[in-house]
Amino acid sequence: MDSKNFDMPKETDIAWCPGCGNFPLLTIVKMALLELDIVPEKLVSVSGIGQAGKAPHYYRTHVFNGLHGRALSAATGIKMANPELTVVVESGDGDLYGEGGNHFTHTIRRNPNITALVHNNMVYGLTKGQASPTSEVGMKTPVQVLGVVLEPFNPIASAIALDCSFVARAFVGDVAQTKEIIKKAITHQGFSLVDIFQPCPVFNKQNTYPWFKEKVYYLEETYDTKNRAEAFRRAIESEKLPLGVFYENPDRTNFESQLGNHALPLYKHRVNREVFAEMTREKV
């Protein structure tokens, strides 16, 4: 087997439903990683909890499948401890925008060089069909029995407002373009957000493949990804939903390169006895 091969053994039991939007995304992510020449030994796939949170188990790499909502925090810790690793977060809209909303905000501010691939199916899958932060107003669920009344969270607009250094949206119905967007996101130095539309055929009967196909369009070739105001304007469009890279800020320095620690990676770190003795003398 090629060491670059991210495929799991054939007998791997995948716990997703037939027709789940996670399947095409899994294939796309593996293709993107291969094309970027990333080796499994240098990649950590981090997730929280949800159907999307299982994704890291389905390709060969280092895996940190932690707590619900906390994937970005764990990923930040991993990156701080060993910046040589490529760190990708894969989790769902409920995980990263709901339970982990605070970390979403502050990780964007912090700007570690990690890529968040958000499986956005606008519904809770693992817990069976409740509203997610991105569910549309009016959508009926076992909890929102009269229909969702909360305004959907707009991750793209929020990220641009926070000057996120890379903001993009993709749709799993378009394998080729989604792969290219993900490759750009992983290559980007700094925090990159890719919000990825994907249908949940079991619990979301309104945001289906045909619905997305009808609703989306790509930002034009001439679109300037450095224009933050225009990016924000596009991000709040609702009649049609743009896909592609909304915004890039290459001027932001990534977080881990600004830390005071230099003995990286940290697993090689040893106590500096001489400096410790020096510190002790200073206290006399």
Add this chain to the structure above:
Amino acid sequence: MKSVRDEISIVLGGAAGKGVQTVEGILLSVLKSEGYAVFASKEYMSRVRGGSNSTEIRVASKKPRAYVRAMDICFPFDKAAFEHLKPRISSETIIIADERIVVSGMDYKIIHAPISSIATELGNSLFENTVAAGVVLGILGADISGLEDFLRKRFAAKGDKIIEGNIEAGRQGYKIGEHLAYAENLEIKLSKQESVKGEAMIDGTEAIAMGAVAGGCNFIASYPMSPSTGVLQFLAKESERFGIAVEQAEDEIASINMGLGASFAGARPLVTTSGGGFALMCEGVSLSGMMELPIVIHIAERPGPATGLPTRTEQGDLELALYSGHGEFPRAIFAPGDHEEVLEVTQRAFNMAEKWQSPVFLLSDQYFLDTVATVSNDAFTILPEVRGIIETTKDYRRYEYAENGISPRGVPGYGEGLVVSDSDEHTEDGHLTEDLDTRVRMMDKRMKKLEGLATDALPPVRLGAEKAETVLVGWGSTHGAIAEALEKSGRKDIAYLHFKQVYPFPVGIESWFEGARNIVVVENNYAGQFANLLEKHGAKVSKRILKYTGEPFDVEELVKQIVSL
């Protein structure tokens, strides 16, 4: 009446930000540099400016290690401080204050010292602090040159005028102090110890942070919360020198999850917090248990519930640490009692976390963190570092079954293997599973580590009688007060066990209580949480001495209690 003492307590009181700390700093430095054994503790209100706070400095021939209620010298900087300290004034207390702060004619021994007018005459009201320090040093008969040397160093950057002004202020204060000692027939005979001069002087916060550095800590992510924040600040200050990755997280949940991510990648992480912040971390503690990721969690206790008394002290979170995190998994909890012990035990916490791939707790509290003591150089010995990380091979499985429960720990990027960790129940290769036989084998593997942690557990420290019917028991920061009280009580028939590790108990803990008919547990909480734990392990506790006012135990109240046992 001539009063001769071999120990003295000096209490400085005033509003936050108004010089108490400056005077404390001068006194501690000068006295220590002359070879006096000093110890300081603080109590303060939850405000940055104003309020009424106090610092107690003890100077004694024998190294003091606890707070006493008695004030031999009380130095109120303002009227509020006098009112605040009033309940602690006794017939022995000498109050030194400016005339406008404490008026005469009360039933107190009041000595008026023209501190502010001296400062004004010298042309700078900031000199007041130096005058005050001079008065105390004069009373103690300390060498004036020690003060002068200190002031020269302290104000070196401020120019000769400031230096000379301060020195003159110190001299005038000193003369007043000398005169007072003579007039009051106060003879204080404190023997100096040459060894103290060469010792480090640190507070509890520094002891924990330095212990962490010595223990190989190279990562801290935390959220500010009193009284735990000093540890974060110390490590931030030292981050460049020691190569420590530091981040102020957006909340405690982020901080422990960052710590666990870092641990997964091979760091030796610390998180520091207080009870309320720790409550938010509990799910992370459980993740540490499941993923078998080493992490050290410092809980700086303060009185709860909820926001409680943010700047006061308590030992109320033992049970929280003990039972935190859903599900069952092993852990260890340390509760060192003084600065020397903290330096050793904190290192051990990191080593035990690494060895047993488990969450390890360090319990401290506001009282301890704010105490200043001199520490012998031996206490800074760096223990052999326990390292659990291996270079992985292609067939590496993170959770391989192991007799003692310890699966060799690989980290991503070191070796050819892949490291897979899951918060779900998982197979040996780390992938999630719903196979119930695997579940049982994995639970057994993880829980096996508790036996190892017990084998490695630190025994209690025994003081007092060798064998005794009455055994005093304490843990954590009460150590200094109990030890001193037992000695002062004159009760040679009582033994005292101080637990610096409170969980798990070392194997054979029963033998430490052999022959004990009367187990008395002293704790700074309402319920007697450690007493409960002892009883769970079969000990019969006959008395609980508890305090939950938000203050530490003072030596005097414990003497009274011990005498009556």
